[in-house]
Amino acid sequence: MAPPGKESSFLEEDLMEDDYIESESESGSEEEERDVKLVEPSKNAIFNRDGLIEKLNDITWPEDVEWVHRLSIDIDQEKEVDVNDDLARELAFYTQALEGTRQAFEKLQSMGLPFLRPSDYYAEMVKTDVHMEKVKGRLLAEKKKIEEAEERKKAREAKRLAKEIQAEKLKERAKQKKQEIEAVKKWRKQRQRNGFPETGKDSELDLAFEDGKAFERSNKKRPGVSPGDRSGGKARQGGGFKGKKGKNREFRNSKFGFGGGKGLKKQNTAETTNDLRGFNQGSAAGNKKRKR
Amino acid sequence: MGKKRKHSETQVEAPVKKDESAPERPKRTLMGWKDKGEVKESDSQGFRNKEKVMITCSRRINYRYRHLMLNMVSLLPHCKKDNKVESRSSNGATLNELIELRSCSSCLFFECRKHQDLYLWMARCPGGPSVKFLVNAVHTMEELKLTGNHLKGSRPILTFSANFEKDAHWKLMKEVITQIFGTPKEYRKSKPYYDHVFVFSIVDDHIWFRNYQITVPHNESDKVARGGLDKMTLVEVGPRFCLNPIKIFGGSFGGPTLYENPFYISPNQIRALEKRQKAGKYAKKVKAKTRRKMHELSNPLEPDEFADMWKD
Structure with a gap:
């Protein structure tokens, strides 16, 4: 070659x-x-x-x-x-x-040669048991991680679903209420048309249903009530027997609360944030000065 | 000089042997010249694969590549691991001597250069050919992603992709690989079951190596349940690597070059190129700047007629 x-x-x-x-x-x-x-x-x-x-x-x-x-x-x-x-x-x-x-x-x-290892044939393997333990640990950890993620996902999904269901329910309830009111109105009209005598009691009852709003809780805030007030502004009106306590005391009680948990008392709302009465205007000027 | 003479001796030896063996090739065994008489009277029944592989590496090898070597040692029961060899001074002759000393018939030599490039030599020892590969994409068996495991010393099934038959050099590599990686039958350290498979596949002119564990659902010792073979699954054991053939030599660790990969670039070259490109960045910037200046000088802007329009 x-x-x-x-x-x-x-x-x-x-x-x-x-x-x-x-x-x-x-x-x-x-x-x-x-x-x-x-x-x-x-x-x-x-x-x-x-x-x-x-x-x-x-x-x-x-x-x-x-x-x-x-x-x-x-x-x-x-x-x-x-x-x-x-x-x-x-x-x-x-x-x-x-x-x-x-x-x-x-x-x-x-x-006709044997080629599969019998299940009772133990011999040295290429990778040691220690190493295989590590491999197993890793696999398990991975599996756990996946499962956890899955669980979290499921919880999130469930939460979303619950919210939807709740909304559905509320809607349903409102609808039902409306229907009931409607029914009552109808009934009343019919009754009037039929010419039933109106007793005092009945009129009182009717008055309550007058415009169907009696069932709904008014969402409007009562004017003088601060958001955290648990007495619903009643503390301000004051009981007649507590004549000794001055207006001041009552006002403070309504403002700062009297007993009860602190709850939502200290939260800001749109009203409180827009209310600038508590600030001293002079101090703002002072701030400016300080800035300079 | 002395080394060189020895080297050329082996060179002379090779063709002589070939002449002997060429006409009656079917009768040859692996060690044909040693026990010729025995072989002649017996046919394939008497064939005995006496392959022994010496595995060694160069000094200053990377830990990763060393682990790869150790993995190979654990995969090949018919190997002998030897001490590290000095890379610089290791020339063919010393390695050949070493192989002969260990009475091996082939060698896997992991040569690490610059702590980053791994070259793998596969050599048949006395008259060999030898193949030099560049190894890349190395994953050792220690990696936790490779979850399989198999018996130590069970004989592997070797699978080759069909494109090994495409050309002469691939054929030669295939033969060398089968002889080195196949564990001899009834080798004393081997185990009588088959539970892993080697994959040698040529993709993109590289030889890719994979090692899979075979898991078959079975109840008795070797009775496979009906359709059990269909349910067979493979789990990768590792290691993984990819061999880029560089050259094939006629002798072992030297000799005439029989094949040269025409597409091969050495990693040194690649790194140099990268460096040059990186270095060119500043020079390019400076050049661009001067060019811009020249351009501006050569075609000056026309005086703007509206320049002092708002200056009243």
């Missing part, structure tokens, strides 16, 4: 390789590191096909060697795999392995 390649030792080869690369330096592509290769094949690359085949014949095992010695299986890939698509690539490898194993197992089965 007379290969075009030079006689090169281990070290020489590298030097050679380096300056061969040097000449090619401009044509390098700038992909990410692991996929970089020359755009076009370099011309002076050696390819000694005869030498390769000769070498191959030199080292191959005799052809009649049984398959069990070799245990190798060729699998045809149906289509080209895109290297940069990790998922597709791994899937291709997986299917190759799976297909190969299937074929191999069929062969082994037809030869």
Whole structure:
């Protein structure tokens, strides 16, 4: 064999390789590191096909060697795999392995050789138990994480649903009330038309229903009542028997509360924020001065 | 000099052997020249795979690559791990001597350069060919994402993608890989069951390696339940790596180059290129500035007729 390649030792080869690369330096592509290769094949690359085949014949095992010695299986890939698509690539490898194993197992089965490890066969494994424990721990942790996330999601969903249901219910209730009022009105009209005598009691009753608003709690705030006042402004009106206590006391009681929890007493509302009476205007000027 | 002479000796030896073996190739065994008489009387029944792989690495190897090497050691029961070899001074001859000393027939040599590039040599020892790969995309078996596990020393099933048959160099690599990675049958440290599979696949002119555990739902020792093979699943054990072939040499760790990857760029080159690009940034800026200035000088702005319109 007379290969075009030079006689090169281990070290020489590298030097050679380096300056061969040097000449090619401009044509390098700038992909990410692991996929970089020359755009076009370099011309002076050696390819000694005869030498390769000769070498191959030199080292191959005799052809009649049984398959069990070799245990190798060729699998045809149906289509080209895109290297940069990790998922597709791994899937291709997986299917190759799976297909190969299937074929191999069929062969082994037809030869009558045992190939599956019996469940009571214990032997040293490639990965230690300690390591497998770690792997298991990681898997469990991952699972837990997922479950927790799932739970949180579910809770959120439930909350949303409950809100919706509550709104629905309120609507329903309002509707019902309206209907009832309507019914009563109708009934009253009918009664009037029928000419029933109106007793005093009845008129009183009717008055209560007059415009149907008796059932609704008025949303309007009573004017003088501060938002946190638990007495609903009644403390301000004052009981007649407490004549001794002055107006001041009553006012303070209504404003600051008298007994009871603090609850919502200290919250701002639109009214309180717009109320600037409590501020001393002079002090604002002072602030300005201080700023300067 | 002495080393060199030794080297050339092995060179001379190789073709002679080839001449002997070429005409009656089917009768050859792996160690044909050693026990020729035995082989001649027996056919495939007498075939005995006596493969021994020496695994070693260069000094100053990265921990990651060292772990990869150790993984390979645990995957191949028919290997002998040797001490680290000095990378600079290691030339073919010393390594060959070492392999011979350990009475191995092939070698996996992990060579780490600059603490970051890993080269893998696969060599058949006495008359070999040897293949040099650049290794990238390394994932070791220690990674927790790879959840499989299998018996230590069970023989792997080797699967190759069909494109290994495409060209002579791929064929040669396939043969070398089968001989190195296949555990010899009835090897004393091997276990009699098959529970993992190696994948060698050529994608994008790189050889990708994967190792999967085979799990089959079965009840008895080797009776697979009906359709059990269909329910077979694989779990990845690792390690993973991707081999980029660089060169194939005729001898072991040297000799005439039989193949050269025409697309290969060394990682040094890539890094240099990156650096140059980065370095070019400032120079480019300066250049752009001067160019702008030149441009402005060469075509001055026309005097604006409305310039003093509001200056009354």
